[in-house]
Amino acid sequence: MNCPLPTSRYDTITLAHGGGGTLTASLLNEIFLPAFGPPAPAPHDASAFAIGPQQLAITTDSYVVQPLFFPGGNIGSLAVNGTVNDLLMAGARPRALTASFILEEGLPLATLRTVVDTMQQAAQAAGVRIIAGDTKVIHRANGDGLYITTTGVGDIVTPAPLAPERIAAGDQIILTGDLGRHGIAVMAQRLGLTFEPPVQSDCAALSAPLLELFAAGIPLHCARDATRGGLGGILCELAAAAQLAVEINEAALPVAPAVRSACELLGFDPLFVANEGCAALFVAAADVEPTLAILRRYAVTAQALVIGQVAAGRGVTARTALGTTRRLVPPSGEQLPRIC
């Protein structure tokens, strides 16, 4: 199901370096970490730091999605929800966001206004304020129009930051939603394809259910939203970071019929298609039921279910509907570039 791995040695940047796969990891491991040093025992969506007694988390992401608008959202809602979710994944309550805009000469102001208004609505829905920003303008180029970088700061409200190294053998893996809607929605918009029913991006903030899990004191071990690289990508990354094996039940994975059809048509594996409002949570077996009970009370996580577990060993295996198993190989890049 995976293409042979392309060469991993490049002298120049390729689109796949931005895909969240092994090539993105090679940039991290060969350029960024040797210079900046590791922010934490394992790289994570958000980094923890302390100011005095206050434990904080910080995360930053640039958004370069094409096209800017897609069914279910636009680059602005994506930027806000993505940053909010990254803070939540570290066990932090989002407290402040910043937004920096790189605008292409010629961008209609009306487009900018719509995106900014959407950001404000998304921030309000997620219970966070955008309190600082910047604007730069670049020369007219290929019509991309607009890049947004959002940074979020929150206070860690779990007893310890959620992190891959806290994953333990026996942990159950809960998936909060169905797979691949964001990637397929963006791709369909880009290619001018229409599906019946149309596929909407799952772009949403997970604040309400996650903050309730934190407040209820449910001891989550790790949480990760399945963005670039999809669920398959993040599971490969987490299994490697935790030095454990992850086993998932492929037949149990929720995939909307339209997403499944689009993937079959286009040769995509839904396990590696990006989501923007769906996370994998790692909890001890005893905590599964209370976790699911809370998640199912919120529309955004109403479909939550157990999709697999953690065991001794290494790597990620998927039990197929036929009863066989396949080993998931980390993607070298995103199947769909410029997805976020």
Place this chain on the structure above:
Amino acid sequence: MNCPLPTSRYDTITLAHGGGGTLTASLLNEIFLPAFGPPAPAPHDASAFAIGPQQLAITTDSYVVQPLFFPGGNIGSLAVNGTVNDLLMAGARPRALTASFILEEGLPLATLRTVVDTMQQAAQAAGVRIIAGDTKVIHRANGDGLYITTTGVGDIVTPAPLAPERIAAGDQIILTGDLGRHGIAVMAQRLGLTFEPPVQSDCAALSAPLLELFAAGIPLHCARDATRGGLGGILCELAAAAQLAVEINEAALPVAPAVRSACELLGFDPLFVANEGCAALFVAAADVEPTLAILRRYAVTAQALVIGQVAAGRGVTARTALGTTRRLVPPSGEQLPRIC
């Protein structure tokens, strides 16, 4: 000395919208602030917020400078020093930085490595760590290669955040360095001009002298680094925000001979050419001497001097070497686009 103001009504983004002048302000006032709301009584380089009892400041900036490398620095040192300085300008001690990279397909990895290494050196020199990041890749376009967005968080160590509304009539204005070196260095590199002696960007972090001023308890009222729009631009902005008049002595302004020659040759006004390691500090008259005594102990602020004062009234006037006065008009955009 100023061109007639161009029309200020546009339907699309122009390069001047990124120049830090009145058009940038119009984006802020017409699009960003109506949506996001004001972060503080007056917009400032960094925004203050609180988590529990902890007073924090946050700032974000995107860097799109062309070319990426210039005498005295590169886009990486600019990004780190610019963000560190913005925190200091709010009275905050920089504690953590994030860096998000938008890379153009085709960018040599060696270029990225050099920039990243420079960032680490700049961060180390400024006493701050880069603890989170992101990488995205965009399609090959016009060869820009690399945009960086840095965000900084710090704890406010002054009794209150430094802010324009704390400026008072009678305040003296201290300038920490000479004008225009960053703008001229970038422009010379871009146009292939050489000056003898060559003009080096003043790109530097002001951490050491500013943190000592804070620690000494010197009651600064406001501080602003003279970046986009230069000293003239920030003084116009601060005078408007403070609803007071600013009077400067043009003959006292330190401008390196090579910068002055370059400005005469090219028709630039050094008052509106960008700096990246030079700030204007507003202090009560009684605090001028102790402030200067500290600043002059550090190479980066050794030239510090009083250049003017604040009075009742409105706007910014410059007393020229001939004894006449001219009124400074806020620039509509940067004289040199893509300066930072």
